[in-house]
Amino acid sequence: MTKPNTEFPDFGLTPEQRRHAVRGHYYEWPGMDGERGEIWCYSDRFSYRAGETVALHVSSTAPTFGMTITRDGGSETKVFEKSGIAARWQESPDQCSAEGCGWEASFEFRVENDWSSGAYRVTLTADGRDGKPIQCHHLFIVSPQPGRKPGRVLQVAATGTWLAYNTWGGSNHYQGITGPDRNQYSPIVSTQRPWCRGFVVLPKDAPRVPLEVAVPPKTVPRYPHMEWALATGHSKKYASSGWASYDSHFFRFAEQAGYGVDLVSQHDLHFLPEILDGYDCAVFVGHDEYWTWEMRDAVDNYVERGGHAARFAGNFMWQTRLEDEARRQVCYKYRSRAEDPAYLPGGDVTRATNSWEAPEIGRPGSATFGLNATRGVYTGWGGCAPRGVRGFPVYRPEHWAFAGTGIYYGDLLGADSHVYGYEVDGLDFEIRGGLPYPTATSGAPDGLQVLAVGMASQVEESADIPIEDQFLTDEDGRFTAETLFGEASDANLEKVKRGNGMIVNFPRGKGEVFHAGSCEWVAGLLRQDPMVERVTKNVLDRYLGKS
Ligand SMILES: [Fe+2]
Numbered sequence: 001m002t003k004p005n006t007e008f009p010d011f012g013l014t015p016e017q018r019r020h021a022v023r024g025h026y027y028e029w030p031g032m033d034g035e036r037g038e039i040w041c042y043s044d045r046f047s048y049r050a051g052e053t054v055a056l057h058v059s060s061t062a063p064t065f066g067m068t069i070t071r072d073g074g075s076e077t078k079v080f081e082k083s084g085i086a087a088r089w090q091e092s093p094d095q096c097s098a099e100g101c102g103w104e105a106s107f108e109f110r111v112e113n114d115w116s117s118g119a120y121r122v123t124l125t126a127d128g129r130d131g132k133p134i135q136c137h138h139l140f141i142v143s144p145q146p147g148r149k150p151g152r153v154l155q156v157a158a159t160g161t162w163l164a165y166n167t168w169g170g171s172n173h174y175q176g177i178t179g180p181d182r183n184q185y186s187p188i189v190s191t192q193r194p195w196c197r198g199f200v201v202l203p204k205d206a207p208r209v210p211l212e213v214a215v216p217p218k219t220v221p222r223y224p225h226m227e228w229a230l231a232t233g234h235s236k237k238y239a240s241s242g243w244a245s246y247d248s249h250f251f252r253f254a255e256q257a258g259y260g261v262d263l264v265s266q267h268d269l270h271f272l273p274e275i276l277d278g279y280d281c282a283v284f285v286g287h288d289e290y291w292t293w294e295m296r297d298a299v300d301n302y303v304e305r306g307g308h309a310a311r312f313a314g315n316f317m318w319q320t321r322l323e324d325e326a327r328r329q330v331c332y333k334y335r336s337r338a339e340d341p342a343y344l345p346g347g348d349v350t351r352a353t354n355s356w357e358a359p360e361i362g363r364p365g366s367a368t369f370g371l372n373a374t375r376g377v378y379t380g381w382g383g384c385a386p387r388g389v390r391g392f393p394v395y396r397p398e399h400w401a402f403a404g405t406g407i408y409y410g411d412l413l414g415a416d417s418h419v420y421g422y423e424v425d426g427l428d429f430e431i432r433g434g435l436p437y438p439t440a441t442s443g444a445p446d447g448l449q450v451l452a453v454g455m456a457s458q459v460e461e462s463a464d465i466p467i468e469d470q471f472l473t474d475e476d477g478r479f480t481a482e483t484l485f486g487e488a489s490d491a492n493l494e495k496v497k498r499g500n501g502m503i504v505n506f507p508r509g510k511g512e513v514f515h516a517g518s519c520e521w522v523a524g525l526l527r528q529d530p531m532v533e534r535v536t537k538n539v540l541d542r543y544l545g546k547s
Pocket of ligand 1: 287289423
């Protein structure tokens, strides 16, 4: 037997630096690399169709740069290359994360007709002031033309969550330089800024959030991904969101497995819901936390009419609103009831940028994808089940999704590849005769079957780890207690702190939903876990009418 690794990886940080990696606020900002110089860019939109023009906004300390564009799919295809493009340094407002950088467009190019739908990586390279190369990466999506696409999958990139976690400019929906003391997260984030370092491409050895360490007893939690981020100059949130950590793994797997996949942004879904109607199967993956009312309408109507939604994703948590032609995303989150104008007299409280399970919104997440974020949440990291199950405990192995996997009742699906974590979605449930059933008040849609359930936690709870060494603490649990029950009391915390993560399946109207509610499902595809690949293919094949 090989002994499991009980050592946290060492990225050469001091204890103080390790603490800063987790507790500190560090982010990308114009001028951060000092004398070396920098190059940054963003595009005017997240997605384009063939024939449309991409405006690239570049700020660079070098007078010229070179550019390549590569389609990042089952294989990498370079579609564009140009050198000697003129650039200049462009000033950014202090609150550019919320207001946008406001740079002038530096270079425009056309999306050619043979650039098939997918994700396109833009790499800009220039000379630093010290003569060494400086570089930045950007990503844009080529959306498909509308129309019927038999046999093809439509993947919807979690762009709302990318935007929420983007650390570039100093503020996102988590931490920030917003407010009088420059220490608050921003309820408004702009699309008009570069992606943070690690959202577009990552080295293969970049740690994922769930721990790959057999944590010894009474060990203060550590966070290898944030330590690695600080040690290597990547975004603090590189492992929480972005194409590189999440969406890309499904897209590449599906293309390599022979599926035809088209890609759109969530923003496309918001403005052009009919894009779904061309497809028999729509897929959502990864860390997929922020949605608008309109995006949910798009999915609900599509499934009602006979569409199939497959969600291999976790953390369906917050309602957002889009403003300024979608250049701004609004989410007040924890401060919603106090600050969101939706709560003012005359405001529409159903559009409050709060948890979907806030009773005043009246639209729990489970009404769309069968599971609720407030019943799920953390597992496999910090003080939330750091020694937890790693895979989904399977209760209904006879279900069609598990055909050909050889899995048994009580087995863990995807434990080797660690698909269960780091945020999961669940339902209140009970066990009868050894099988899980949603409770009558869980919010589960009619006919929902629970195929797998694992434990999760909303609170770091240990008698042996001091509170000052906790990162998550009970803050989220208290918020959920207040959101659901009106008061963040101990008694209400007790009702919400124990969560779970599920795989569920249910019919709706003429269509159907399959939902494996875990951010890390894509880790099973990245790590080529045969059982996870089989289940993924079973779902796609059934929904595409191939089986
Ligand atoms: Fe999240």
